[in-house]
Amino acid sequence: MSSTSSDVVAEPAPSAPVPPRALPNGLAAFLVFLSSGAVLVLETVSLRLVGPYVGVTLQVTSSVIGMALGAIAYGAWMGGWLADRRDPRTLLAPALVLAGIATAVTLPVVRYAGEALRGGAASAVLLLTALAVLLPAALLAGVTPLVVKLQLADLRRTGQVVGRLSGIGTLGGITATLVTGFVLVAALPSTVIVLALAGVLGVTGLVLGAYLRRGSGTGLPGPTRAKAALAVLGLAGAGLSAVAPNPCDVETAYHCARVEVDGQWTQGRTLYLNSAEHSYVDLADPTHLKYAYTQWIGLVADLARPPKQRMDALHLGGGGFTMPRYLAATRPGSDNLVFEIDGGLVELDRRELGVRTGPQLRARVGDARVLLGAEPTDSRDFIVGDAFGHLVVPWHLATREMAADIRRVLRPDGIYVQNVIDYPPDRFIRAELATVAAEFRNVALIAPPGAIAGQAGANFLIVASDAPLPLAGIPAQLRLLPEPARLLHGDKLAAFVGDALVLTDDFAPVDQLLATA
CATH class of the missing domain: 3.40.50.150 (Vaccinia Virus protein VP39)
Known part of the structure; x- marks a missing residue:
């Protein structure tokens, strides 16, 4: 009587998903510092943008602060939600580029809308301040949770990583507030500040995309047509800013x-x-x-x-x-x-x-x-x-x-x-x-x-x-x-x-x- 035996080949256990490679610590700190600071630049300059149309009252100041905080809250929530569903490395560069475009578009949007909403009614104040700060600030607020997700490779260092990046973001906001209030507003027109910020964000996003693409094959997602559309949108925003009605011949520190x-x-x-x-x-x-x-x-x-x-x-x-x-x-x-x-x-x-x-x-x-x-x-x-x-x-x-x-x-x-x-x-x-x-x-x-x-x-x-x-x-x-x-x-x-x-x-x-x- 012969017996046969067969070897049972075990199926290989499914491998755990490989977490996205962390960013260099210096780059991570720079991105958090820049994005957090940019939000506060927008918040400060927004008061100058909406002032000619609705004044600089307590309600206007409160509305700008409230809209900025709302943008930070929703942007951070959305950024965290996306970070758990997609590779954050593919999202960082687009977020910065889109934030730059949204910042550039803010100028014509506020100036055209301001002419229609001129006055001090509460509804006009809320709408105009929302148009000034909500979208670009929300996009920028999404950067920090994306970076945090990338840096959390070791759960034993979670508190250290989150605390460090949170502190860097806060320092970015403080620095931007002081520099904008004491230096930029006194030296430059609001138009120049906003367009310069848009340029910095856009260039940073493009450079970051090229760096990430070279390092891991990822960068700005989507076909070339989508990238071209973003470029056209950015140029259109800058062009509209040039022709939008500007109520100022001269911008002083207060007027x-x-x-x-x-x-x-x-x-x-x-x-x-x-x-x-x-x-x-x-x-x-x-x-x-x-x-x-x-x-x-x-x-x-x-x-x-x-x-x-x-x-x-x-x-x-x-x-x-x-x-x-x-x-x-x-x-x-x-x-x-x-x-x-x-x-x-x-x-x-x-x-x-x-x-x-x-x-x-x-x-x-x-x-x-x-x-x-x-x-x-x-x-x-x-x-x-x-x-x-x-x-x-x-x-x-x-x-x-x-x-x-x-x-x-x-x-x-x-x-x-x-x-x-x-x-x-x-x-x-x-x-x-x-x-x-x-x-x-x-x-x-x-x-x-x-x-x-x-x-x-x-x-x-x-x-x-x-x-x-x-x-x-x-x-x-x-x-x-x-x-x-x-x-x-x-x-x-x-x-x-x-x-x-x-x-x-x-x-x-x-x-x-x-x-x-």
């Missing part, structure tokens, strides 16, 4: 500024700040006051002191230097000191608006609140507060503590005039009147009748002093001006103010008071 020649008078110049008319200057005649509120200020100054009598005046906010030039021309020997936070604006005024500083007209660059604190007590006859715009209101200049410091600097018979822009239901002007009245014994208001009735937005001029105000001559002088205006004081002013909030350094919700909805 998007433009100067236009008056079509009816060749010596007339209009200064636009953040797309809004801010100042009118007559190069040939500094006594020519075009805007109604400047006429009111001139009227009060002329009633407060005899004509041509010198005056020690302080101007909180320079703008186009309309009022300092007026007082210097009408009151020889006067001392006009201007506090202007934006040194770039002062240079623009010198270059295009004929501002000539000297003994009668001095400009000091810095925050008005800080500079005011260094002024001597009882040193000024006349203080002009004109630092508020219709989209930008520095709240710390609107509080009772600020009014108290203005009162300290004024001489006992000195007068403070403050230009305020507000819209129905006029909550801010009422609160500001209540705030100024909390410090000064005598307060009055000059404004158009329609604005007092709550029918339209307008400039309001607060007039305040511890001494009796020269009210008797104001109504007759107002009737001589081209635009109608009324004077409110006493019981009528108290009725207009009602129970309005007194603003303080501890609680000054200026942006909310200015909201029209």
Whole structure:
């Protein structure tokens, strides 16, 4: 009896998937540093991009920060999800290239959309800030989880790898925030910053793709046609940026500024700040006051002191230097000191608006609140507060503590005039009147009748002093001006103010008071 035997050949055990090869530590750190820093550059510059259309208010700042954080959250989640399903080495280069394209496209998208969404409505703010930062920041936020996945070859070092890369990403964000805020914004227009960032991201992605392709045969996925489409999209984004409407001739550290020649008078110049008319200057005649509120200020100054009598005046906010030039021309020997936070604006005024500083007209660059604190007590006859715009209101200049410091600097018979822009239901002007009245014994208001009735937005001029105000001559002088205006004081002013909030350094919700909805 014979027996047969057969050899049983065991099937080879399936091999575990080979994890993607880790990146060199230096390259991994660079990619995380760059992508995290780029998000913060976008966040900071986005405030400059949307400011000319919706202002730089607390809501706008909060919206930009919120959109950036949302982009980081969703981008990191998506990047981690993709890292578990595909080789991260095939995704890194495309993510950077796409982020560069999205960054370049941000400029025309924001500028075209900004023209349509101009104003300060909450929905416009949210939409415009989303268009400015959401997509490129999300793509950039996806880079870090892709890199982390590649570096986690040894589970015993998970905490060390994640902690190191997380720390490097944070340092990238801090560095980008400081460099952008202190250097780039002051030295370069927003357009240059955004396009340069787009270029850096795109070139980094292309170089990284070539490096990875040479090392492992992977790189930008997809056929040549897809790569060509990406290149065309990037060029289209840059091209659209060149032709998109730009609201700025000059970008200073604080403003998007433009100067236009008056079509009816060749010596007339209009200064636009953040797309809004801010100042009118007559190069040939500094006594020519075009805007109604400047006429009111001139009227009060002329009633407060005899004509041509010198005056020690302080101007909180320079703008186009309309009022300092007026007082210097009408009151020889006067001392006009201007506090202007934006040194770039002062240079623009010198270059295009004929501002000539000297003994009668001095400009000091810095925050008005800080500079005011260094002024001597009882040193000024006349203080002009004109630092508020219709989209930008520095709240710390609107509080009772600020009014108290203005009162300290004024001489006992000195007068403070403050230009305020507000819209129905006029909550801010009422609160500001209540705030100024909390410090000064005598307060009055000059404004158009329609604005007092709550029918339209307008400039309001607060007039305040511890001494009796020269009210008797104001109504007759107002009737001589081209635009109608009324004077409110006493019981009528108290009725207009009602129970309005007194603003303080501890609680000054200026942006909310200015909201029209």
